[in-house]
Amino acid sequence: MDRWIERLVAAQGRWAKPFGEFNHRWLQALFRPITPVRDFLNGRWLGHPLHGVLTDAPIGILFLVVVFDLAGQSGAGQTLVILIVGILSMVAAAAAGLADYSDTDGTARERATVHGTLMVVALGLYLVSLALRASSSASSPAAVVLSIAAFLIVAASAYIGGDLVYVFGNMVSRHAFRGSGTKWIALEPAELDDAGNVPEGRLVKAKLGINTLVLVREGERILAVHDTCAHAGGPLSGGTLQDGCVVCPWHGSTFGMSDGRARRGPTVYDQPAYEVRRTEAGGWEARRKSS
Numbered sequence: 400m401d402r403w404i405e406r407l408v409a410a411q412g413r414w415a416k417p418f419g420e421f422n423h424r425w426l427q428a429l430f431r432p433i434t435p436v437r438d439f440l441n442g443r444w445l446g447h448p449l450h451g452v453l454t455d456a457p458i459g460i461l462f463l464v465v466v467f468d469l470a471g472q473s474g475a476g477q478t479l480v481i482l483i484v485g486i487l488s489m490v491a492a493a494a495a496g497l498a499d500y501s502d503t504d505g506t507a508r509e510r511a512t513v514h515g516t517l518m519v520v521a522l523g524l525y526l527v528s529l530a531l532r533a534s535s536s537a538s539s540p541a542a543v544v545l546s547i548a549a550f551l552i553v554a555a556s557a558y559i560g561g562d563l564v565y566v567f568g569n570m571v572s573r574h575a576f577r578g579s580g581t582k583w584i585a586l587e588p589a590e591l592d593d594a595g596n597v598p599e600g601r602l603v604k605a606k607l608g609i610n611t612l613v614l615v616r617e618g619e620r621i622l623a624v625h626d627t628c629a630h631a632g633g634p635l636s637g638g639t640l641q642d643g644c645v646v647c648p649w650h651g652s653t654f655g656m657s658d659g660r661a662r663r664g665p666t667v668y669d670q671p672a673y674e675v676r677r678t679e680a681g682g683w684e685a686r687r688k689s690s
């Protein structure tokens with residue numbers, strides 16, 4: 400069954416890929432001038448993807464509509480109110496989802512396109528169902544059928560949305576499984592200047608055991624964060640340095656070099672930060688800062 404579902408969803412890539420690219424363009428144009436709004440919708444202020452928080456509400460509320468309909472309450476005033484609240488919460492979850500979607504790439508974007516398209520179809524059915532209920536005082540069988548069909552579509556779409564996180568790791572911290580050991584380990588910068596020092600004022604890659612860090616030297620102080628962007632794994636050493644922060648080259652997430660704190664999204668997670676010191680032999684060693 401799972402293989403069949405996977406094949407069915409993957410086959411949607413034929414239309415989802417070009418449609419996703421089209422959506423990516425207009426969403427980028429929409430959010431670029433309003434990055435604080437996008438950051439808010441991503442959930443950086445919460446340290447957690449806002450979409451994941453908001454999606455529980457419409458699914459729970461719209462399930463109640465199914466229950467009330469099946470209990471013969473489809474024409475009741477409270478069912479209408481519950482449906483309206485469900486639709487509004489669906490729109491709120493969609494706004495947060497669009498912000499995440501605008502910085503989603505590759506196969507994850509295709510799946511997100513299928514997920515979002517199904518949700519829009521379900522929303523359309525709910526709106527028609529709402530109009531039918533509002534226009535007649537008696538219960539409308541068509542309104543009930545539409546609501547049930549819409550809920551089934553929402554459930555299918557939620558399944559695909561779950562895959563986006565659990566299978567494709569979309570909006571999952573790239574450092575979720577990184578150990579938090581704080582042992583000092585030898586640090587090997589990829590470049591040194593003529594004086595044998597880390598070049599000053601620019602990003603320099605370095606090896607720290609199995610990890611890759613990005614460094615910046617400010618006088619005697621060396622600031623370091625992990626090179627893999629927490630958002631989707633972009634190489635921060637290929638980014639830019641701005642006002643003491645490193646800006647990811649992939650989607651522009653911005654982290655303080657001194658503390659790894661996310662200053663701008665789409666990441667909602669901080670970057671592991673490291674302290675660096677000189678060794679007696681004249682090299683460097685580093686360890687992860689405790690958060």
Ligand code: FES
Pocket residue numbers: 502628629630631632633647648649650651652664665666
């Ligand atoms: S990978 Fe997306 S901002 Fe870095």
